[in-house]
Structure formats: C-alpha cells, structure tokens
Amino acid sequence: xxxxxxxxxxxxxxxxxxxxxxxxxxxxxxxxxxxxxxxxxxxxxxxxxxxxxxxxxxxxxxxxxxxxxxxxxxxxxxxxxxxxxxxxxxxxxxxxxxxxxxxxxxxxxxxxxxxxxxxxxxxxxxxxxxxxxxxxxxxxxxxxxxxxxxxxxxxxxxxxxxxxxxxxxxxxxxxxxxxxxxxxxxxxxxxxxxxxxxxxxxxxxxxxxxxxxxxxxxxxxxxxxxxxxxxxxxxxxxxxxxxxxxxxxxxxxxxxxxxxxxxxxxxxxxxxxxxxxxxxxxxxxxxxxxxxxxxxxxxxxxxxxxxxxxxxxxxxxxxxxxxxxxxxxxxxxxxxxxxxxxxxxxxxxxxxxxxxxxxxxxxxxxxxxxxxxxxxxxxxxxxxxxxxxxxxxxxxxxxxxxxxxxxxxxxxxxxxxxxxxxxxxxxxxxxxxxxxxxxxxxxxxxxxxxxxxxxxxxxxxxx
Amino acid sequence: xxxxxxxxxxxxxxxxxxxxxxxxxxxxxxxxxxxxxxxxxxxxxxxxxxxxxxxxxxxxxxxxxxxxxxxxxxxxxxxxxxxxxxxxxxxxxxxxxxxxxxxxxxxxxxxxxxxxxxxxxxxxxxxxxxxxxxxxxxxxxxxxxxxxxxxxxxxxxxxxxxxxxxxxxxxxxxxxxxxxxxxxxxxxxxxxxxxxxxxxxxxxxxxxxxxxxxxxxxxxxxxxxxxxxxxxxxxxxxxxxxxxxxxxxxxxxxxxxxxxxxxxxxxxxxxxxxxxxxxxxxxxxxxxxxxxxxxxxxxxxxxxxxxxxxxxxxxxxxxxxxxxxxxxxxxxxxxxxxxxxxxxxxxx
Numbered sequence: 001x002x003x004x005x006x007x008x009x010x011x012x013x014x015x016x017x018x019x020x021x022x023x024x025x026x027x028x029x030x031x032x033x034x035x036x037x038x039x040x041x042x043x044x045x046x047x048x049x050x051x052x053x054x055x056x057x058x059x060x061x062x063x064x065x066x067x068x069x070x071x072x073x074x075x076x077x078x079x080x081x082x083x084x085x086x087x088x089x090x091x092x093x094x095x096x097x098x099x100x101x102x103x104x105x106x107x108x109x110x111x112x113x114x115x116x117x118x119x120x121x122x123x124x125x126x127x128x129x130x131x132x133x134x135x136x137x138x139x140x141x142x143x144x145x146x147x148x149x150x151x152x153x154x155x156x157x158x159x160x161x162x163x164x165x166x167x168x169x170x171x172x173x174x175x176x177x178x179x180x181x182x183x184x185x186x187x188x189x190x191x192x193x194x195x196x197x198x199x200x201x202x203x204x205x206x207x208x209x210x211x212x213x214x215x216x217x218x219x220x221x222x223x224x225x226x227x228x229x230x231x232x233x234x235x236x237x238x239x240x241x242x243x244x245x246x247x248x249x250x251x252x253x254x255x256x257x258x259x260x261x262x263x264x265x266x267x268x269x270x271x272x273x274x275x276x277x278x279x280x281x282x283x284x285x286x287x288x289x290x291x292x293x294x295x296x297x298x299x300x301x302x303x304x305x306x307x308x309x310x311x312x313x314x315x316x317x318x319x320x321x322x323x324x325x326x327x328x329x330x331x332x333x334x335x336x337x338x339x340x341x342x343x344x345x346x347x348x349x350x351x352x353x354x355x356x357x358x359x360x361x362x363x364x365x366x367x368x369x370x371x372x373x374x375x376x377x378x379x380x381x382x383x384x385x386x387x388x389x390x391x392x393x394x395x396x397x398x399x400x401x402x403x404x405x406x407x408x409x410x411x412x413x414x415x416x417x418x419x420x421x422x423x424x425x426x427x428x429x430x431x432x433x434x435x436x437x438x439x440x441x442x443x444x445x446x447x448x449x450x451x452x453x454x455x456x457x458x459x460x461x462x463x
Numbered sequence: 464x465x466x467x468x469x470x471x472x473x474x475x476x477x478x479x480x481x482x483x484x485x486x487x488x489x490x491x492x493x494x495x496x497x498x499x500x501x502x503x504x505x506x507x508x509x510x511x512x513x514x515x516x517x518x519x520x521x522x523x524x525x526x527x528x529x530x531x532x533x534x535x536x537x538x539x540x541x542x543x544x545x546x547x548x549x550x551x552x553x554x555x556x557x558x559x560x561x562x563x564x565x566x567x568x569x570x571x572x573x574x575x576x577x578x579x580x581x582x583x584x585x586x587x588x589x590x591x592x593x594x595x596x597x598x599x600x601x602x603x604x605x606x607x608x609x610x611x612x613x614x615x616x617x618x619x620x621x622x623x624x625x626x627x628x629x630x631x632x633x634x635x636x637x638x639x640x641x642x643x644x645x646x647x648x649x650x651x652x653x654x655x656x657x658x659x660x661x662x663x664x665x666x667x668x669x670x671x672x673x674x675x676x677x678x679x680x681x682x683x684x685x686x687x688x689x690x691x692x693x694x695x696x697x698x699x700x701x702x703x704x705x706x707x708x709x710x711x712x713x714x715x716x717x718x719x720x721x722x723x724x725x726x727x728x729x730x731x732x733x734x735x736x737x738x739x740x741x742x743x744x745x746x747x748x749x750x751x752x753x754x755x756x757x758x759x760x761x762x763x764x765x766x767x768x769x770x771x772x773x774x775x776x777x778x779x780x781x782x783x784x785x786x787x788x789x790x791x792x793x794x795x796x797x798x799x800x801x802x803x804x805x806x807x808x809x810x811x
Contacts, residue, residue, distance in 0.1 A: 006518040007527060009507070010534050013500045020493040043527060101780055108777035118771035122784040185493035192488060194499060213560065218636065221621035224628040259496050377618070377791070429489040432499035439499075440506035447511065448555030452649055453640040 001043040003252045004205050004446070004455050011040065012256065019260055023182050030152045030179075037159040041126070044165075048124040051089065056151075056158050058085045059134040063141045063148040075142050082138040086131040094128065096121050098327030126165035128324060128463050130158050132291055137172040139295060146173045153179050162256040166249050166460040168267040169287040175262070183261030191428035194435040196255030198442040203248030205446040205455060207405050211241040212456070214402050220375050223385040227393025231385060237402065238375045239368045240409035242459055243271065246285070249458045270413040272367070275359040277341035280367060292321050310346065315339040325374070325463045330382060334373040341366060364410075510551040512542025521641075521648050562658055569651035570644075570680075570702050588714065591750040600751075605630075605809035609665035609710075611637040612672035614788060615723070619671055622798035630811065635663050643675035644702050645690070653702065656709040660716075667809065668710040669801055671721040674787050677734040691737040699738065703745030711752045717808045718753040719801055720746055724762035727786025732766065754804055758797060762789070 001007045015036045022029040042049050062082035066075050097120050104114035137157065140146045149157065149172070157175050219226050219234035226234070250267040257264050267287050274280035281289040300313040315336065322335015354362075376382035412420070427435075508515070516535030522528040542548040592599045608627060610620035620636035627634050637659060642650040652672075659665070680698045682688040688695045703720075710718045720742055723735040739759065746753040759766060762781060771780045774796055781793030789797060 006515050006531055006535075009504065010515075010531065013497075013504050016500055017497050020497055023493070097780055097784070104778050114771075114778045118778050118780050120770045120780055120782055120784040120786070120790075183493075187490040188493045188496050189488055190491040190496040190499060193496065194503075210560075221618070221636070222624040222628055222634070224625055225634075259500065261493065377621075425488075432491055432495040433502060436499035436502040437506065440503040440510075443503070443507060444510060444551055445555055445558065447514065448558040449560060451560045453642065456640075 001040055002455055002457060003249070003256075004201055007043065009443075011036075016259055020185060023185060023261065026182055029182070030156050033161075034152070034155050034159055037156075037161040037164060040161040041159065041164060044125045045122070048127075051093075051124055051127070052130060052159060055086065055089060055131060055134055056155050058082065059138050059158075060148070060151050060154040062138050063154070066138065066141050067148045079138050079142040083135055086135050090127060090131050093121055093124055095323075095327045123462070125461055129167045129169060130164065132169050132288075133158055133163075133172070135295060136169070136291060140172050146176055149176050149179070160257075160262070162253045162260070162262075163264060166246075166253070166458055166463075167285075167287055168250055168253065168264050169291050170264055174265060178262050185261075188261055189258040189263075189428075190432045191430060191435055193255040193258035194432065194439050195424070195428050196251040196258065198435075198439045200248040200251030200253075200255060201442055201446050203244040203251065204458065205248075206449055207409060208241045208244035208248060209456060210449065211237045211244070211402065211405055213451070214399070215397050216241050216375070219397070220377070220381070220385070223376075223381060223388055226388070226397075227391040228389050229393060229395035230397045231389050231391075233395070233397055233402065233406075235368050235372050235385075235389075236406050236410070238371050239272070240406045242371065242375075243268070244409055245459045249460060270417060272364055272410050272413045273360070274363050274367070275356060276363055277338065277345050277366075280363065281338075281342075288321070288324075292317050296320060307347075311343045314342045314346065318342065329379050330373055330376050333379065333382075334370055337370050337373060341370075360414075508538045509542055509545050510547045512538035512540070513548060515539065517648065521646070562662075564651060564654040564658055567654035567657040567661075570647055570653040570705065586748065588749045588751050589747060594750070602808060602810045603666070605632050605667055605805065607633045607635065607663060607665040608667045608669065608805070609635045609637060609659055609663055610669045610671075611635075611639070611659060612670050612721075613642050613674050614638065614640045615674050615721075616669075616671040617788075617794075618791060619669070619789070619794045619798055619801070622795050623669065623801065626798060626802050635659075635665065641675060642672075643678060644672060644706070645676045645680050645695075645699060646678040653705050653709075656706045660709055660712055664712070665710075665716060667717045667719070667805060669719045669721070669805075670706075670710070673723040673735060673738045676738050691734055696737050696741045696744075700741040700745040703742055704748070707746045707749060707753050711749055714749075714752055716752070717805075718746070718749075719756055719804060720753060721756045721797070721801070722758050724758045724782075724789070725766040725768050727768045727782075731787065732768070736766065754808075756801055756804055761797070761800065762793065 001011065015033075018032060019029065019036075022032050038049050038052070041052060059082050062078050062085075066078045069075055069078075097118075100114065100116045100118060103116070104118055107113065107115060137146070137149075137154065141148050148154075153176060156179055157170075157172060160175070163170055215230075215234050215237040219230060220238070223231060247268045254264045254267075265287055267285060269283040269286065271280055271284035274283055297313055297317040300316060301309055302313060303310040305313075316339075318339030319332060319335040322331045322333070322338065325331045325334075372385055373382050376385055430438075512535070516532065516539040519528055519531035519535040522531060590597070605627075608623065610616055610623050616638045617640075620634070620638060624634035624636060639650050639655070642652070644652050647653075659668075676699070677690040679687040679689050680695065680702075682694060682698060688698060707718055707720065710716060722739040722742055725732050726735055739757075743755060746755060762772065763769065768782075768786065770782050771778050773779070774781070774792065779792045781789060781796065783790045
C-alpha cells in the first residue's frame, strides 16, 4: 500500500479516527495500532508479516536479557546475537542472490559449479529500515541509553506504519518515550501534518515522477542513444528526482505521524545547499547518516586511531552504507566515492580557501557525479554514461517543464532557510479546515498528472 | 562525523526532534485533525468518486479490491449526482500525461470478441516462405522499432535499445505496467496499438505481454467469460489478432510476439499456457509477417519453472524474485535472441 494511493486514502482516515478515539486507553490503542500497521504491511505481501514479527520477538528477547545482566561480556554476546539476527535477515533477503551469483561466476571461471543454490528471494518491503531500527534498539539498551520496552511497545516501535517501509530511521530513545504516555489530544500539530502531506504529494507525484518519465528513465536506460547535453540534464534531473521522491515520502511519513500525535526526526535539510561532503551527509538522509556514524563508524574506532585509521573507518562506513542501498556494484562504487570524498575533505582539513559559491558549485557537481553511479543499471552503463558526457549534440530534451522543475527543486534549496521556515510556519498556522481544502485541491491536481499505470513505488522502497 | 558524547545530558540529535517546537508550532485539537482529514476525503469523493471505483476495478481480486470497491461504488454514485466531478475533470484534464485514445477502435467496439462468420479464407500471408522453401522477400533496412507490452517488456526494451543504438535505429520504448489484453480498464490495447502505429509508424514491433492476464472478458453474447476456458482463449486470440493486424500495417511492418516463460506459481502457469496458445492461434493468418518468439523452451523447457539456467557455461539467475519476470541477465539473453530474429528480416 503506497501512501499516494486510493487504498491508503481509505485506510488512513479510518485509522486516524479510531486512533484518537482509543488514545486515552493505551491498553487498547497499542494493539490497535499494531494491527493497523500489520494490515498496512500485509497489503504488500502477507507472508512478510511473520518476518517482521520474528524480528520484533528476537530483538525484544535480546533487549530484555541484556537489561537483566550486568556482566559486560554477556551483554556484548547478547547484542552480538541480536545484531547477527538482524544482519542475517538482511543478508538472506537482500544480498543472497547477488553474492551467490558473484561466487557462481568466479567458480565457473575455474570450471566449478555454483557453491550454493542459485535461487531468487523476494525482498521484503522496508526490511532495511526496520532491521536498522531493531539494531539501534538493542544497541541503545546495551549502551544504557534506553531501558528495554515492553513487548507491545517494542512491537509498536518497529511496526508503526508511517515509518515502516522507508523510514525515517527513528531511534528507540526518540520513539519509546512518546509511547510511554497517551498523546495530548489538545496539542496536535494538525497544520504541520497536513502541510507536510501536501508538500510530499507534490514532491513525489508531480515533480519526481514527472522527471523520471520525461528524462531520467529513458536516458539512464540507454545512455548510448544520447549526447552530452541530454546526459547532463538527465544527471541533474535524477538529482532533483531522487531528492523529491525520498523527501516526498519522508514528508508524508512525518505528516501522518504528526496527525497521529507522534514526532519523527528530520531527514533532510536542503542537501543541495551543502558546501562539502561532510556537510552533505548532515543534510541528506540524516537519520541514516547518524545511524552509520553511531553504529558503524564509531564502533570501528571513529577518529580515535590516528589519521589512516580514520580514513579506513570512513571508507568502510561509506562502502557499507552504499551496499545498504542495494545489492549491486554501482551502490558499492557510489559508497566508495562518498567515502573518498569524506577522506579527501578530512585530509585537506580546510587548508583550501575558496569562496563559498565555488565550494557549493564543486560539491554539488561531485554529488551529481555520484548520482550517475548510483542510478546507472550497471557499472558498464555508468561508464557509457560518463564517457558520453563530453559528446556534442543538440539539447533535444531541454524542455521548459523539465528544466523548470530541476531549477525549482535545486533553487529552492539555495534560498536562505529562515524566510522559507517563516513561510512554512505561516502556512501551518492556518485553520485545519482551510488546509484540508488545500490538501484536497493538491491531491486533485496531483492525481491528474498520474499516468494510467499509476504512481510508481518510491525509490527507497527498493532499499 | 565525530565521536559520540557521553550518554548523559541533552543529545546532539535532539535538534532533529524538536524542530517543530523551535519553529513556534501552532497546535490544534485532535478532533480538528480528524475532521480536517475527513473533510479532505469528502471533497475528494464528491469530485473524484468515479476514480475510486475505477481504481478498485483495476485491482486484482482480493480483500483490498472489495474494500476499495465498497467505498468506490457509493462514492461514484454520489459524485454522479453532483456537478463537482465534471468541474474538477475540466480543471485538471490538461495535466493528464495519458495519450488520448478517442476515435480509435478498441476491443469493445470491434468484433474482437466474436468469431468471423462463414469459412475463413486462407491467404498467402499465412505461410512463412522459409517454412515451405519459397523465396523470402528481400530484406529492408530497419528504421524504427517499437518495443511494447506490459512489465514483461522491461528491461527488454532497454536492452534492445542499447543493442540497436549504435546502428542508428530509433527504438521506441512503450511499456504499460500493470496492463493486460484481457483487462481494458487500465489500457485498451486495441486502441493503444492503433495509437502507437499512427504516431510512430514502426517498421518492426516487439511485443511482450501477459503478466496481468486472466480477467473475465465479454463473450460473443455479451456475457462475461471467465478464464481459462477455450471460449476465453478464443476471445483472447481474437484480441491478439486485432492487435497483430494493426501492428503489421498491411504488411509494411514485421511483428515479433513473445510468448510467456512459465511462471513459478501454478495458478499463473495455467493462465500463461492459455495465453501462449492464444498467441499462436491469433497470429496464424500472417505467418510471413508475424514471428512468434517462443520463450518457453529457452527459459522453462517443458514448462518447468527455474530461477537459473546455464548461459555460456555459467549457471546464471535469469528470473526476478516474483517468479514472473526476467531479470537483467534473462532479459539480456532474450534481447540477443530477438535481435537475431529481427536480423533475419532486416538489413544491418
């Protein structure tokens, strides 16, 4: 069940009304929201609700056992077991087919058969997100940042439908305290919720999907057929598309959670405004970058082991972060590129003095270069794309709507943040009835731009 | 990235959570929120009620479909009684990315569902010259190739486009995800084929479709015929025939119609078997212009499903996890086979 679909438009008002009706009685509200979330998840594939349930039970058991012992060795073993369970789930469902195929190819070169069965395994929607949340839960319990929750609270935390399938990756210590008491029905951010949902629908349905159809998909599918100007526009187009797609999802998720009375962490902060790689990762998919920082980079040693160890840790973190996005060499290369960017920046240590606009310009184009690796369907096609960037040809795809959409998406991020925030606050303070009419009009116009085959899934659903 | 501070005291990530408070949030009552969402829903029902019903009709059978139709049918009735639907359609029609199929002959408006009366006449076009040892027609250059179908045609369309791009062939990729020949609600392939031919005049068409078949179709007497009887197969074959006739453009174009490799699920496999049989029968009158590229012996010999097969001596996964579609490796293999077949009819 995608957010911008008729099914969800029927599901959500019912859940919202019942949720607030039951909110004063947590013993009823919590089972209700779990059932609603599992129905939401089962609409993608009912089989995977058992996987979600299993991950919840396994991690909850580990969290309780960790809290019961003071023995550090046992605590480490327990957290190791829970993390192994989560990574095992990820490994089997997300990476098995990829790695077994790579091994089969290597074995075939030396005349041997495939070492493991060559089978395909369906990827459960959202598995990358809820396994990471589960890891953050047990590790935070082990670090004594949170106390273990009750089983029902842990189940709500991991399955809560607004963040279930594509984040944001909400930490246990951010969500569990909100669960500990009923939400105040007199303090609901209705304006913010409705405005964020409307913004998310426009970002996803109107902009991201339009750019995908008009330029990104055709050009990235067959880069051989296009010359430099069109390839360049497709690269800019993808930068705008992936931002609008993911930011659109996040805005809808945060808006839905606000209407239900819950706050999620921020996930984007004008990422194309960044003036360096480090700055970019503080603005792009912020909940993933802090997860990688706290659960991978720092446990690897962070910056405590000297310069070379820091570089190694940055590279490992970003390569694994790249691989998290999908089982393909293009994601690994993209991660390595991001790691190399961070290492270079670290090595230079601010020794290069350059005007801010130049730093922005260079950073932006390096990020766009990274997106070419990220979006290409194979390393070969990434190579074709890059090798043809310098070819001369007519800019046949540079139409006003495409260029306009890209300029608006990138340009809005370059405007100073304060005036935009003030504008946002002014909108969010409008009366809910007025915002509801606005939301209906936005959905009406956005729906008119949807092709007959419907709204394509969010890009991050695949991750 | 820097190392974490000690666990006590305010955390640096708190800024990610308290941004709404920072901005001076105005809060309302939960009741206002529920009423606002319901108001938005009511406005959408009165202006788009029919779309909800249509969305339900396009869904696969199941509880989800019943729920959407349960809301959609009364919503459509309400919308029909009020003037808002027409106003909203008029206001938003210009935004639609869908091509207009008005004026084109669809399945419902032609005799696709009925058998021809009288004894059918066999024409020379029913014979492939190569099959009877006759002289083949001279090869022609390939200028425009249309690759179309449902999601089965992806990423085959991109693979063929990549293979043909260096030869200067214009490849039009026109997949219609989720559509089916037996389901005209999403796309009427009878009309769409006409539009594709009218707009692009391709001199070759590759069509790979059948992942979403099995819907009931109106039979000769107007009654719905359920899948997968011989009556259903006949209706399907007639629809294939209508499309094939459109695509071949009176013999000016060659058509390459791909059969479905057996899917993993038994229920889908029985539909695929009927679809494949209907394709064979549907294109029979034009064997010299329409080639059936049978994917069953390539990917699923004896209709036995397999995830992997040997390609160049290496075991390779060729199917996607859904057990229906080909993955990149499978599609790439198929593109090579289709291209070889195209090259028998066209010059380089």
